[in-house]
Amino acid sequence: xxxxxxxxxxxxxxxxxxxxxxxxxxxxxxxxxxxxxxxxxxxxxxxxxxxxxxxxxxxxxxxxxxxxxxxxxxxxxxxxxxxxxxxxxxxxxxxxxxxxxxxxxxxxxxxxxxxxxxxxxxxxxxxxxxxxxxxxxxxxxxxxxxxxxxxxxxxxxxxxxxxxxxxxxxxxxxxxxxxxxxxxxxxxxxxxxxxxxxxxxxxxxxxxxxxxxxxxxxxxxxxxxxxxxxxxxxxxxxxxxxxxxxxxxxxxxxxxxxxxxxxxxxxxxxxxxxxxxxxxxxxxxxxxxxxxxxxxxxxxxxxxxxxxxxxxxxxxxxxxxxxxxxxxxxxxxxxxxxxxxxxxxxxxxxxxxxxxxxxxxxxxxxxxxxxxxxxxxxxxxxxxxxxxxxxxxxxxxxxxxxxxxxxxxxxxxxxxxxx
Amino acid sequence: xxxxxxxxxxxxxxxxxxxxxxxxxxxxxxxxxxxxxxxxxxxxxxxxxxxxxxxxxxxxxxxxxxxxxxxxxxxxxxxxxxxxxxxxxxxxxxxxxxxxxxxxxxxxxxxxxxxxxxxxxxxxxxxxxxxxxxxxxxxxxxxxxxxxxxxxxxxxxxxxxxxxxxxxxxxxxxxxxxxxxxxxxxxxxxxxxxxxxxxxxxxxxxxxxxxxxxxxxxxxxxxxxxxxxxxxxxxxxxxxxxxxxxxxxxxxxxxxxxxxxxxxxxxxxxxxxxxxxxxxxxxxxxxxxxxxxxxxxxxxxxxxxxxxxxxxxxxxxxxxxxxxxxxxxxxxxxxxxxxxxxxxxxxxxxxxxxxxxxxxxxxxxxxxxxxxxxxxxxxxxxxxxxxxxxxxxxxxxxxxxxxxxxxxxxxxxxxxxxx
Numbered sequence: 001x002x003x004x005x006x007x008x009x010x011x012x013x014x015x016x017x018x019x020x021x022x023x024x025x026x027x028x029x030x031x032x033x034x035x036x037x038x039x040x041x042x043x044x045x046x047x048x049x050x051x052x053x054x055x056x057x058x059x060x061x062x063x064x065x066x067x068x069x070x071x072x073x074x075x076x077x078x079x080x081x082x083x084x085x086x087x088x089x090x091x092x093x094x095x096x097x098x099x100x101x102x103x104x105x106x107x108x109x110x111x112x113x114x115x116x117x118x119x120x121x122x123x124x125x126x127x128x129x130x131x132x133x134x135x136x137x138x139x140x141x142x143x144x145x146x147x148x149x150x151x152x153x154x155x156x157x158x159x160x161x162x163x164x165x166x167x168x169x170x171x172x173x174x175x176x177x178x179x180x181x182x183x184x185x186x187x188x189x190x191x192x193x194x195x196x197x198x199x200x201x202x203x204x205x206x207x208x209x210x211x212x213x214x215x216x217x218x219x220x221x222x223x224x225x226x227x228x229x230x231x232x233x234x235x236x237x238x239x240x241x242x243x244x245x246x247x248x249x250x251x252x253x254x255x256x257x258x259x260x261x262x263x264x265x266x267x268x269x270x271x272x273x274x275x276x277x278x279x280x281x282x283x284x285x286x287x288x289x290x291x292x293x294x295x296x297x298x299x300x301x302x303x304x305x306x307x308x309x310x311x312x313x314x315x316x317x318x319x320x321x322x323x324x325x326x327x328x329x330x331x332x333x334x335x336x337x338x339x340x341x342x343x344x345x346x347x348x349x350x351x352x353x354x355x356x357x358x359x360x361x362x363x364x365x366x367x368x369x370x371x372x373x374x375x376x377x378x379x380x381x382x383x384x385x386x387x388x389x390x391x392x393x394x395x396x397x398x399x400x401x402x403x404x405x406x407x408x409x410x411x412x413x414x415x416x417x418x419x
Numbered sequence: 420x421x422x423x424x425x426x427x428x429x430x431x432x433x434x435x436x437x438x439x440x441x442x443x444x445x446x447x448x449x450x451x452x453x454x455x456x457x458x459x460x461x462x463x464x465x466x467x468x469x470x471x472x473x474x475x476x477x478x479x480x481x482x483x484x485x486x487x488x489x490x491x492x493x494x495x496x497x498x499x500x501x502x503x504x505x506x507x508x509x510x511x512x513x514x515x516x517x518x519x520x521x522x523x524x525x526x527x528x529x530x531x532x533x534x535x536x537x538x539x540x541x542x543x544x545x546x547x548x549x550x551x552x553x554x555x556x557x558x559x560x561x562x563x564x565x566x567x568x569x570x571x572x573x574x575x576x577x578x579x580x581x582x583x584x585x586x587x588x589x590x591x592x593x594x595x596x597x598x599x600x601x602x603x604x605x606x607x608x609x610x611x612x613x614x615x616x617x618x619x620x621x622x623x624x625x626x627x628x629x630x631x632x633x634x635x636x637x638x639x640x641x642x643x644x645x646x647x648x649x650x651x652x653x654x655x656x657x658x659x660x661x662x663x664x665x666x667x668x669x670x671x672x673x674x675x676x677x678x679x680x681x682x683x684x685x686x687x688x689x690x691x692x693x694x695x696x697x698x699x700x701x702x703x704x705x706x707x708x709x710x711x712x713x714x715x716x717x718x719x720x721x722x723x724x725x726x727x728x729x730x731x732x733x734x735x736x737x738x739x740x741x742x743x744x745x746x747x748x749x750x751x752x753x754x755x756x757x758x759x760x761x762x763x764x765x766x767x768x769x770x771x772x773x774x775x776x777x778x779x780x781x782x783x784x785x786x787x788x789x790x791x792x793x794x795x796x797x798x799x800x801x802x803x804x805x806x807x808x809x810x811x812x813x814x815x816x817x818x819x820x821x822x823x824x825x826x827x828x829x830x831x832x833x834x835x836x837x838x
Contacts, residue, residue, distance in 0.1 A: 013607075017603075017604050017607050047607075047608070047609050050609070083603065084600045084604060085603040085604040085606065085607050086607045089606075089607050089608070089609070090607040090608060091608070092608075173830055173831075176831055177736050178730055180831055180832070181503045181504075181729075181733040181734055181736070182729055182730070184436075184502070184503050184504040184733060184834060185503060185729055185732065185733035186729075187504065187508075188432075188436050188466075188505045188508050188509040189466070189508070189509060189510070189511075190469075190508070190510070213831070214831060216829075217828065217831050218831065218833070218834065220834065304729075306726075306728045306729055307726065307728075309725045309726075310600075310601055310605075310725055311597055311601070313604065314600040314601065314603060314604040315597070315600055317596050317600065317737060318736060320830060397829060397830070400829075400830035400831070401829065402830065403827055403830075408822055409637075410635075410816060410819075410820060411595070411632075411739060411816070411819035411820040411821065411822075412592075412595055412596055412633060412636050412637065412819070413599070413600075414637070415599070415637065415639065417639070
């Protein structure tokens with residue numbers, strides 16, 4: 001047991017938004033307020049580490065504490081849980097290596113001292129865990145005592161060291177529900193038609209696999225799903241379509257935006273800008289559109305392409321109750337673990353090895369997490385590379401269970417807004 | 420009061436699916452079962468009039484009647500209400516004019532006689548009302564006594580003679596909720612970016628107008644909406660974007676798929692990026708995609724285009740409770756009116772002229788409905804052609820109120836499937 005470290009906390013959100021990232025934020029805030037004897041203040045950094053460097057901080061206690069000193073869990077904190085995107089704002093800043101730019105970190109520590117910040121919570125994906133890792137690395141060489149914790153977040157479910165990631169379950173639920181509705185919609189006509197649905201996920205096919213969930217639950221799922229983990233073959237794809245037409249006139253398939261040919265070229269590469277983001281990731285466009293044109297030429301039938309697009313990561317109206325609850329618990333556990341003396345860790349989920357779905361919250365060394373990608377195991381993709389196994393779907397299914405029960409007004413969800 | 424006409428009924432669905440068309444079907448079935456002394460059997464025609472001609476009929480009473488003889492309103496009928504798309508299947512068949520092809524209608528009547536069908540209910544949009552009108556016209560010259568009723572349906576809200584159309588409220592609710600979530604999502608970064616959302620509705624801008632509903636409810640709506648009722652001007656559009664950038668870095672706009680330039684060309688027509696896919700096909704753009712490229716060129720900032728696509732018409736998980744209830748009542752009223760002796764009519768909704776939102780169900784001569792389009796009134800579009808008025812939004816708002824309460828299993832909505 002470490003000694004008690006008293007001081008303020010700061011919490012930030014980074015990377016792409018999800019429908020559950022604010023649930024983790026609510027978990028952090030709530031637990032800080034419950035431990036106000038140790039953490040008298042919790043600041044939110046606007047737009048992640050970028051905003052912190054500009055001292056754009058907001059004190060969160062007054063907003064989320066009731067008159068009796070307890071967190072306002074049934075009021076604004078609940079509203080925050082059901083709000084999509086990052087309530088504190090986000091950024092995509094990549095930190096320098098401590099050895100390359102120690103001055104950068106000296107500035108950071110000066111700000112920590114200025115606000116008496118002893119706890120740093122960062123909610124995000126791979127790149128955010130890289131931030132946590134670098135800050136931890138620098139702090140080892142510093143005499144400023146501080147605890148740094150990562151809270152995982154990514155719809156892509158591609159983080160190492162955790163059974164799954166907060167945010168994935170809600171995205172998977174949205175994708176599965178929309179696919180089921182699209183399959184129903186496409187089934188109404190008797191004319192031959194192919195519908196191609198493009199799903200997010202550059203390197204990992206977890207979200208595309210989720211498109212097949214209705215096959216397990218209701219039978220109303222896509223005919224095939226194509227993941228980025230295995231090579232995409234155009235002739236084999238045409239063969240799949242032809243075989244599906246033998247079963248019914250309306251063929252529906254899902255494909256990952258990151259689908260690649262055997263030679264490594266993206267399927268949608270012909271229509272892509274060539275632009276890269278600050279982390280060097282390529283922007284992809286038009287995987288489904290490319291296939292739409294190819295199928296139209298080969299089969300001469302009606303073809304439609306659909307990109308599910310941003311709603312995959314922000315449709316909090318259809319969030320998974322399981323995901324929101326787990327995301328909240330990841331935030332709670334990050335604060336508890338830091339108070340207990342841990343630092344340089346990410347909260348991770350471990351699934352019980354028995355028949356019921358149960359999750360245990362553990363901590364993992366953040367250096368083992370950052371900059372690696374967890375993909376769908378080969379054995380969960382069928383040998384024909386055009387579907388996932390029932391074992392894969394059964395593994396995803398518990399993560400989409402339960403419907404979010406947020407507030408509604410005038411027919412629309414009520415969101416939390418930080419002024 | 421007409422004499423009582425005893426005989427079977429047949430009900431069909433036609434045109435594009437909506438999230439509420441099955442609620443109207445449930446209303447027809449329920450009311451037929453409640454009047455089984457007059458209508459002993461209600462048949463469903465598979466794939467509309469096309470399936471009827473092939474005698475693809477299914478007797479619906481056994482499926483939806485409880486042992487006590489009453490309709491199973493809490494069981495399968497409720498499930499049907501919450502099922503997207505057309506449970507009976509659909510078609511897009513245009514009927515010949517009775518004068519041009521009387522033989523076609525003689526065949527139809529022979530089938531009516533074969534099944535003792537005296538009631539014909541057709542749920543659909545403009546083209547479906549054309550079917551009702553032509554059948555009615557023919558029957559006037561025939562000695563076969565039969566009553567024909569239309570039940571309106573279209574997400575586009577472009578039917579004449581009714582305050583609004585069943586199906587529109589649910590589509591509007593989906594669009595408004597997604598827009599609010601997209602606006603939240605886009606607000607998290609501080610980097611300049613434009614997001615362009617393309618909304619369904621080729622000639623009428625009701626759905627695009629609905630994208631602005633969050634502006635009335637929460638303030639988190641798009642900066643501008645562009646309707647097909649007024650000409651689209653690229654330079655004025657660029658000016659709008661520039662002005663929005665003065666207010667905030669994240670600009671979000673909605674545009675109708677049917678937006679046109681002053682010379683009548685569609686915005687998305689014939690404009691190409693010059694990009695080709697891996698097969699060398701030219702990449703044909705949509706309306707939002709065209710604007711994406713134009714804004715990228717003009718402003719050099721990050722630009723994203725989103726097509727909300729099919730989910731606009733099939734997202735029953737987010738259906739409007741008001742819409743489902745009204746759609747059901749339209750179905751109920753069609754049966755009651757036919758039993759009362761009416762024929763050649765469409766059920767229409769009239770809004771009370773007082774402050775509370777109240778709807779009265781009336782009948783309209785179907786010949787006044789078919790083949791005309793009702794657009795957004797000019798005075799509900801602002802003089803700058805880039806937004807709708809609060810009066811317009813206030814008119815739409817009651818139609819999206821209330822959340823559908825369907826059945827869920829394993830994290831997904833449960834749908835009705837006709838085997």
